[in-house]
Amino acid sequence: MSRKQTKKNVCPSCGEVASEPYKTWELVAPFPDKKMRITVTVQGMFKCSSCGKTFRGVVSKLKLGAEDVEIGN
Ligand SMILES: [Zn+2]
Numbered sequence: 575m576s577r578k579q580t581k582k583n584v585c586p587s588c589g590e591v592a593s594e595p596y597k598t599w600e601l602v603a604p605f606p607d608k609k610m611r612i613t614v615t616v617q618g619m620f621k622c623s624s625c626g627k628t629f630r631g632v633v634s635k636l637k638l639g640a641e642d643v644e645i646g647n
Pocket residue numbers: 585586587588589590622623624625626627
């Protein structure tokens with residue numbers, strides 16, 4: 575299998591790689607970055623299949639661009 579994995583969420587307790595989060599939510603950055611894009615971070619709660627510990631991790635990050643806005647002269 576050569577499926578590209580972005581970021582693994584690993585159990586902080588035993589190091590087991592968590593699969594799917596059982597709960598997700600979005601965090602919207604209150605301020606845009608230098609390129610005036612808003613970063614939306616999708617976070618999730620994971621439950622370790624090995625030791626049962628629950629922990630929080632980042633599921634994915636999105637950058638929402640405000641069209642091509644150019645500021646300056
Ligand atoms: Zn674990």
